[in-house]
Amino acid sequence: MSAYDKQKALKRMAELLRSGAVMLEETCPVCGLPLFKLKSGEIVCPVHGPVKVVGSEAEAISAVTESVLSTLEKIITQKLSRIVNEIIQGDKDLLDTVKELQELLDLMEKVRKVKSLRTTSQRK
Ligand SMILES: [Zn+2]
Incomplete structure (x- = not known):
């Protein structure tokens, strides 16, 4: 300078x-x-x-990701509950939906894992 x-x-x-x-x-x-x-x-x-302060920018991105993950979790839950309802009402057979349920539960587990990883890394 x-x-x-x-x-x-x-x-x-x-x-x-x-x-x-x-x-x-x-x-x-x-x-x-x-x-x-x-x-x-x-x-x-x-x-x-x-x-642009990097900290607040990162926080903004983090907030968006958080909300995307939460929405995804909600969609999976809704889909799961719809399938379970169909099974209860006899519209679908549990055995026919096992694969779909498994995939949804796997996905849910992954979403939750990512979410918890993010929360831990934010706590430092
Ligand atoms: Zn400057």
Whole structure:
């Protein structure tokens, strides 16, 4: 970073602080300057402007995955309960549905395994 850029960055930092922004412990992954949190909640680098904080991005992706897994689990449960109902009502024979049930239960087990793995890794 040249002296001129440094001067500009310092000036911008002062401006940010004056506008009520808060200096964060996190630094910009590109230039290493401290990041600032604006009153609007936006995270900015004094040089590079708005910065996506990796942590919150990862959390956002994680939340989507979580909801996909939960939906999948729900669908499997619904399908299972429909088959079981059909067996109870005599529309289907248990032996005819064994393979389907097994596949659904396998899938359910896998979904739950992925979910529990994710929860454990998030707890560290
Ligand atoms: Zn930067």
